[in-house]
Amino acid sequence: MSIRRNINLGKEEVFGGDAGLRWKNVLLLAFGQKKMFKRMTPAILHFFVYAGFIIINAEMLEIVLDGILGTHRLFSPFLGVVYPVLLGMFEILALTVLVSCVIFLIRRNVLKLKRLTTGELSGGWPKTDANLILVTEIVLMSLLLIMNACDYNLQQLHAEHYAQTGPFLISQYIAPLFSGLSESSLLAVERGAWWIHIIGILAFLNYLPYSKHLHIVLAFPNAYYVSLEPVGEMNNMKDIQNEVLYAMEPDKAPTEVPADAAMPKFGAKDVMDLSWKSLLDAYACTECGRCTASCPANITGKKLSPRKIMMDTRDRLEEVGKNIDANKEFVDDNKSLLHDYITTEELRACTSCNACVEACPVSINPLNIILELRRNLYMEESNVPQEWMQMSNNIENNMAPWKMSPSDRDAWAHS
Amino acid sequence: MTVKTMAEYMAEGTEPEVLFWVGCAGSFDQRAQRITKAFVQILNKVGIQFAILGQEEGCTGDPARRSGNEFLFQMMAYNNIQVLNGYGIKKIVTACPHCFNTLKNEYPALGGEYEVIHHATFLQQLINDGRIVMKEGGTFKGKKITYHDSCYLGRANNIYEAPRAVLEAMDVELVEMKRCRTNGLCCGAGGAQMFKEEEQGTTRVNFERTKEAVATGASIIAANCPFCTTMLMDGVKNQEKEDSVQVLDIAEMIAQSI
Numbered sequence: 001m002s003i004r005r006n007i008n009l010g011k012e013e014v015f016g017g018d019a020g021l022r023w024k025n026v027l028l029l030a031f032g033q034k035k036m037f038k039r040m041t042p043a044i045l046h047f048f049v050y051a052g053f054i055i056i057n058a059e060m061l062e063i064v065l066d067g068i069l070g071t072h073r074l075f076s077p078f079l080g081v082v083y084p085v086l087l088g089m090f091e092i093l094a095l096t097v098l099v100s101c102v103i104f105l106i107r108r109n110v111l112k113l114k115r116l117t118t119g120e121l122s123g124g125w126p127k128t129d130a131n132l133i134l135v136t137e138i139v140l141m142s143l144l145l146i147m148n149a150c151d152y153n154l155q156q157l158h159a160e161h162y163a164q165t166g167p168f169l170i171s172q173y174i175a176p177l178f179s180g181l182s183e184s185s186l187l188a189v190e191r192g193a194w195w196i197h198i199i200g201i202l203a204f205l206n207y208l209p210y211s212k213h214l215h216i217v218l219a220f221p222n223a224y225y226v227s228l229e230p231v232g233e234m235n236n237m238k239d240i241q242n243e244v245l246y247a248m249e250p251d252k253a254p255t256e257v258p259a260d261a262a263m264p265k266f267g268a269k270d271v272m273d274l275s276w277k278s279l280l281d282a283y284a285c286t287e288c289g290r291c292t293a294s295c296p297a298n299i300t301g302k303k304l305s306p307r308k309i310m311m312d313t314r315d316r317l318e319e320v321g322k323n324i325d326a327n328k329e330f331v332d333d334n335k336s337l338l339h340d341y342i343t344t345e346e347l348r349a350c351t352s353c354n355a356c357v358e359a360c361p362v363s364i365n366p367l368n369i370i371l372e373l374r375r376n377l378y379m380e381e382s383n384v385p386q387e388w389m390q391m392s393n394n395i396e397n398n399m400a401p402w403k404m405s406p407s408d409r410d411a412w413a414h415s
Numbered sequence: 416m417t418v419k420t421m422a423e424y425m426a427e428g429t430e431p432e433v434l435f436w437v438g439c440a441g442s443f444d445q446r447a448q449r450i451t452k453a454f455v456q457i458l459n460k461v462g463i464q465f466a467i468l469g470q471e472e473g474c475t476g477d478p479a480r481r482s483g484n485e486f487l488f489q490m491m492a493y494n495n496i497q498v499l500n501g502y503g504i505k506k507i508v509t510a511c512p513h514c515f516n517t518l519k520n521e522y523p524a525l526g527g528e529y530e531v532i533h534h535a536t537f538l539q540q541l542i543n544d545g546r547i548v549m550k551e552g553g554t555f556k557g558k559k560i561t562y563h564d565s566c567y568l569g570r571a572n573n574i575y576e577a578p579r580a581v582l583e584a585m586d587v588e589l590v591e592m593k594r595c596r597t598n599g600l601c602c603g604a605g606g607a608q609m610f611k612e613e614e615q616g617t618t619r620v621n622f623e624r625t626k627e628a629v630a631t632g633a634s635i636i637a638a639n640c641p642f643c644t645t646m647l648m649d650g651v652k653n654q655e656k657e658d659s660v661q662v663l664d665i666a667e668m669i670a671q672s673i
Contacts, residue, residue, distance in 0.1 A: 267485075300617060349613075351620065379486065388610060400442065406470060407470060410437075412452065413455075413469075
């Protein structure tokens with residue numbers, strides 16, 4: 001899979017710590033969707049879709065087996081009276097999924113909620129992708145209900161192969177819509193719905209890798225690999241730590257430096273310089289915008305949007321992946337994540353407050369990317385605002401970010 | 416006010432219970448000095464043997480690191496850890512959440528391992544242990560107060576309840592802002608923003624936050640960070656509410672209550 005290859009283009013990062021705690025995160029954050037429930041309305045609607053997706057898959061098993069074995073409603077003889085009850089439950093779920101997706105579409109296209117329609121989501125592929133997913137789900141669920149409705153009509157006509165399961169909880173109400181049809185037309189609609197449903201699902205699965213909908217898979221590994229350290233901690237740069245150590249204590253420096261030692265690169269300029277977890281993050285992002293809605297910079301009209309940081313990272317990574325596909329290895333294209341996708345103005349607006357990290361339901365950390373890019377700006381490009389340059393000078397000379405005399409540091413104690 | 420440096424304890428051949436890490440803001444910023452002094456006043460009153468590093472203390476490197484200057488961060492960390500380890504420091508308390516975060520989470524990887532406590536937690540412990548006793552009547556009793564979560568104490572380190580417990584011990588009427596605890600809104604100073612002009616936007620982060628705080632109708636905005644205090648005070652001035660709304664650090668409130 002090219003996604004796996006692309007993620008592995010990222011830098012090694014060791015994820016140690018308690019595996020038990022990691023599994024607990026998978027259970028709470030991914031399975032339990034704990035953070036979704038910070039916003040109740042979408043959380044409940046999303047939960048319907050999620051539960052529907054998981055449970056209706058059980059019926060998919062029957063549908064697929066029927067297809068392979070040439071049977072119809074394979075499980076009904078074994079389950080007897082339980083079968084229509086079970087199907088009724090699936091139908092309720094199908095209806096809730098359908099209604100939830102309709103509400104989601106309304107939120108995006110009619111109510112135009114700010115979080116779902118502004119900035120990087122205002123048009124183009126991200127907007128189409130979102131609507132496509134919702135429409136597909138609505139169509140799939142409708143097909144399921146139409147199929148069952150025709151099935152009931154066929155049962156009443158005592159059509160061959162159609163087991164007498166009786167009416168199903170929801171589809172019985174749309175069955176009258178088809179009751180005027182002849183047996184052969186009913187058969188055509190029922191079989192047609194069956195085929196479009198299964199082809200639709202298979203096509204949808206193949207669409208996932210190109211879509212933000214991939215979160216249904218990657219939310220799980222992402223929750224497992226989320227950092228267990230306090231989020232205030234920044235990744236240490238061992239190279240620089242050692243460089244300072246050897247400068248201060250030359251006797252600790254290695255006597256022989258291998259001649260082929262590569263010059264360390266500071267921070268990240270492109271996606272390959274980021275941790276592989278940041279790249280997994282990019283593929284796990286479903287562009288919900290909770291990060292951006294909670295970002296103090298974005299709220300106050302700055303250009304920074306953590307969601308855009310993640311979308312840019314994925315877009316650039318896809319571009320690099322295609323480059324590798326075409327050239328066997330990455331050939332410099334004179335582009336990079338920094339500058340060509342993410343501007344300095346966006347990076348400099350960040351207050352490192354971790355609101356975006358806290359807000360993400362699928363454990364994405366946009367702040368890591370921002371800080372790594374800032375490191376590159378500072379240490380590789382010396383692209384720094386004058387005031388920060390001054391701050392650094394002050395810290396270096398006065399041991400404080402202001403132009404104050406170090407000998408006055410304890411003056412407060414004597415006043 | 417009795418303040419002794421580590422060097423003085425060393426010369427006497429004694430050891431303090433705890434090192435008070437003052438931080439750059441607490442040392443040089445006039446507003447933050449008042450927080451420093453209030454905290455020292457509490458320590459003196461309770462009778463805690465504490466030391467400061469005095470002129471041997473330097474910036475932890477937090478703003479350097481977050482602006483992208485890892486070299487400078489590592490330099491500052493190296494020097495500070497040399498001093499701290501040289502004195503054999505085991506326990507540190509600080510009134511700055513940025514210093515707290517760096518000392519607690521980032522120095523261990525560089526060889527500096529200490530028990531680091533933020534003053535909110537420290538004050539809560541002193542109250543729980545009965546070492547801080549509020550005076551009769553209570554200066555802030557029944558006063559409407561809202562509490563601003565600093566990012567580096569809150570989300571960065573998951574400390575939400577200790578500062579609130581300190582406020583409750585003063586019998587205040589705590590009114591929460593809609594964006595509080597894990598959803599708290601930044602004051603705008605973190606990530607070295609304190610030391611540069613904000614990027615182009617529609618408003619300033621501290622104005623946005625202060626508007627929310629003032630809207631609660633509280634007469635005091637309680638904070639736990641010298642940078643938040645500065646940002647919120649500017650926000651209050653912008654709203655022309657200096658006469659009716661005060662911004663106070665929880666240590667200042669305790670100092671006025673004992």
